[in-house]
Amino acid sequence: MAGRTIRSSSHRDQHLSQTKEQDQTSDVRDISAERVGRVVASEARESASKPGEFVDARSMASGRSVGSQIDESTFGNNGFLARSKVIHFPQRERERIHTKHRVLTIRIVSTVLAIATVCALVWGLLFSPLLVLDSTQIHIGGTNTWVSDARVKALVTDQAGKSLLLIQSGKLEEQIRALPGVTQAEVTKNYPHGLTVHVQAQVPAAILKADSTMVAVDNKGRILNDVHTAVDGIPVIEVSQIESALKQTSVNQAVQILGSLDENTRKRISTVEAKTRDSITTKLDDNALTIIWGDASKLKLKMAIVTTLLSQPDTLAGATTIDVSAPDRPIIK
Template identity: 45%
Template sequence: MAGRSVSSTPSGETPDKPARSMRSGHAAPAKRVARSASSGAGAQAESHRVARSASSGVRAAHGPGCTAKSVASGGGAANHSARASATSKLRKKRASVRSVFAAAGNAVARRRSAKQARTQVKKPRIVEERIGATSPGAFVDANNLPSEDMVAKTLQETAGTIGVATRPKVVDFAARQKEQRKADTRRIAARVAVVCAAMAAVIALVWLLFFSPVLRLEPNNISASGANEWVSNEQIMAIAKRQAGKSLLVVSDSAVEQKLSQIPGVSSATAEKKFPNGLHVSVTAQRPAAMLKEPSGSTMTAVDSKARKLNAVNGAAQSVQGIPVIEVDDVGKALSRRAVQSALVILDALPESMRNAIVKVQANTQDSITTQLDNGISIVWGDDSDLKLKMAIVDKIMNDPNVIGDKKQINVSATARPIIK
């Protein structure tokens, strides 16, 4: 592969230092030329003087006598030799002057050409040189790249079947524009079709997941467990069936559990989806904290520790056995009293053995809650604070015969100083 190397030094340019030396040395040849010219002029004047003296001698020889002729002949020979020598000297002087002027002229010409070369635009010289194949990533000179012969390419493209150049195809711009419009129309139609298909797919998916019967919660597929005599199954199913007809994807388990927990007597609740269209709920029903009994009625109302009504049952029912009873004038008003609320909290926290032994509960004030056991011992709890400590003190006193003795009342309203009497 042939390449070219570029030299940045302009052709014909001489360095500045020789030019300066030439300028400094130009004065000496000029002085020498002047001196040579003056010496040549002096030689020429000398030759003129010799010629005049010779002519005067000739004129004197034309005077009288033979002696004058001989003198004239001798003087003529001397004059001839003098003129010859003067002429040769003059020629030598002229030759030396010409050589000096020629040298000075050449020096001036070289100086002028160097100055002109410096003022010209520096053009790089392209030198052909052979280079090998370039490696990947190496510099590639664009001048060395092969150029495409457009004439040959055109002839090749327009050549006929037998190699004869044919007439190029004439483009019908109207037909071309019509084809372009059709292509644009097809492209737009394809895009619209794709968008419509995507929207239809999204709508179908939304309908399938949220509105179709595939994931719809059916009332017959709802089940419940955990009901007892205080929390009825009808209460649980009434809340669960509110979600019927909805897609299981939009049914909230936490919302169902929260509503079930609001049922009086329910301590906890869980909801579980049964795909594709079922739901199961389960509750943990707590026992009533106490039964509220009105003097004029034969029924009793079960209430929980939060002073919420569970349901009303017959006082003689077997299910009320072992549940403490609080006698009140009016159930609705009693549940709003602070003393009854504190009594319900205390009764709910007592162990089952003590609850079963309670025969009477008095809640006159919130600081004087009293329970009476079947063994005749009365326990004054005070309010519902420090229940664990109070129950521990009562349990220790009652289980130690040496401490309880024949005493019938234990007052733990002040845990620091329990009173036994």
């Protein structure tokens, strides 16, 4: 019994000795840590900058880099979320192909929609009833007895059924001006279905008379329409046959001259002679005054001379003939 007690006491003493040594070691560590803390605090106080003092960044303690913390088991506990990234190349390739196909599909669909929109717009504006010219909405103005509404409208009505955008106003105006008696034409589109045409119609340059047949012609020798009697203010040219007379140069020269005269002079004409192309003659005031024009060359100069002389009766001094066939040397006799 005594031997056991002694062994037990020795074991207890051994344990107490180890515990004491551990406590001493712990105290030493605590004292060392406390001393290190004081030193660090002291250095921090010494290195701390004062308000307004320059701080050298090179003297500042640097923190640990993220790279040095990645391999630690505690990395991510301070708010970092870190995990290894694994790239699955076959799946990424499938995603790339899928994205490429989707982009291609979107482009194809967008192109088809754009083409469809353009086609619908073209059809709506050019071929649909949206802007088609209605023949009942064609209006003609400026015509007279010699250039009728019906003649102009017959030409314009050919455009009915077409889109107003397809009707060429300039070309249509040119066609209307080509009508006998029309000196000017203006076409205006009245959207969505109307068209207005305004013309300037001239009075006939002359009336060709062959026996009992009389036709009015313009200054280009084109027939306007038939007349049944002489018209005041329109000179009459007597010919043997209407159709053949229209082909004669002398008659064409005569109507050019007559068409250029002012209204007052035309009213004074009593007789017109057109025997040859260079002997066109008009007689005024019941054949009291004869004007020899020659041909239609230098017509503006000839007109100026005649108009000046007719406006100055004293200059004529009883003369019965004015010869302007050579306008550079006019003759009064």
